[in-house]
Amino acid sequence: MNWTAKAIQHKGENRIAVYFEKNADLIARIKKIDGARWSQQKMAWHIPDTEENRVRFKITPLSDTIPSQEAILQIEKFKQWMHSKRYSLSTIVTYSEALKSFLIFYREKAIADITNEDVIVYNNNYILKNNLSASYQNQTVNAIKLFFITVRESKMNIDKIHRPKRAKVLPNVLSKEEIKLILNAHSNIKHNTMLAMIYSCGLRCGELLALKPVHIDSQRNIVLLKNSKGKKDRIVPLSPKILEILRDYFKLYKPTVYLFEGQNKGEPYSDKSLQSVLKQALQKTGITKPVTLHWLRHSYATHLLESGTDLRYIQELLGHNSSKTTEIYTHVSTKSIQQIKSPFDDL
Structure with missing residues (x-):
């Protein structure tokens, strides 16, 4: 079964987020892990960041997933901009985390040099490669578009950032x-x-x-x-x-x-x-x-x-x-x- 995991910080704690398409068997298995919780905010299950869980999900330490110093400063500015626009706290956290993942992927590249083509590469080589959901991809696109609205010097054409085709999922209804x-x-x-x-x-x-x-x-x-x-x-x-x-x-x-x-x-x-x-x-x-x-x-x-x-x-x-x-x-x-x-x- 396809899944991907990464070290994150959630509500001040070191956690491991596990991403996968909705699957009853995987949900049942992850629920058996002590301390497993679902985060609506991150759209992922997350578990305690322990050595055992790191080995189990084959992930790299949190220290290896830190963006560049430039990115850290820009993410902080982005948060302040969203605060000033009165975005909800959950949206600020969600967009900041999505942007952070994108900028880590391009940590060796100056933000001013990031282009629309880089978004496509990220979608193919990170999101699709790791079988992350279309909703997560769409969330990331929202974050990227909003972020580059606030960046003055950029090669990004915001209007041409494409979104994933959404799956037509019908709502569940009871009699x-x-x-x-x-x-x-x-x-x-x-x-x-x-x-x-x-x-x-x-x-x-x-x-x-x-x-x-x-x-x-x-x-x-x-x-x-x-x-x-x-x-x-x-x-x-x-x-x-x-x-x-x-x-x-x-x-x-x-x-x-x-x-x-x-x-x-x-x-x-x-x-x-x-x-x-x-x-x-x-x-x-x-x-x-x-x-x-x-x-x-x-x-x-x-x-x-x-x-x-x-x-x-x-x-x-x-x-x-x-x-x-x-x-x-x-x-x-x-x-x-x-x-x-x-x-x-x-x-």
Whole structure:
């Protein structure tokens, strides 16, 4: 099986990032390694940087993967520029790491001499050679383009940096029966309410955990999502059914700062704990599909489409910039497909 690994620093720790195309067998194997964790930010699994793991994944020491002094200074300037433009912390980290990998590849070359041809060579001789994903390649292209916007003396033609062809991956969708089983799996009202909120409002995980009691407008039956992805506020409808569940939850837990708080009052519930809540629900229902929290959001959008909601409204509810992003749900909706009669039935 194809994979690549490299030494990285993540949240102040020396770690080893392991990159590979999505593969259930490899995921199961890496999960068995002590300290293995998934990073959404880096789009990779990462494990402790130990001698045993270095030998296991045949990687070079971190000291051998340091960019040139010029690159280090330029990456720092790039970070400061992104900070000044109010890019999110996760984007700053992701772009900086992607740019760092690119500049390490050309550590013997002056940045001012890097050309469009060098990007093609990097894509072929590093990204494709190491079987890194198209999404990682696209992320790197974003970082390179943005970086060279900030570099005054450059041979790079930013408009001609090409992107990889994206694979057409359909979103994973659950049936309404499966959703009902998941949402009723827990006897703990807090756990059920969190999962129900994600599905009933089509929320991202981070949006749910950032909610505060003041964001629930019971008079207008809406939820205000503040500073969600892309630094955009939006509102979504709040069903009367979920409002009743929220009221029961609120009476019992009396949250102070965040709507869903962790063990310490005033602190938000952790995303890792929320993922664990879903995992336990799947175990209780016997659903063996590799369901993630985002599947609930995908299911919300698809079920809305199947019930006749206009695609433009769904785009607004999900907070998508482009209608093309929302149109993907037309390919997983089964309402029209189920009405098509197979010629096999007439044989």
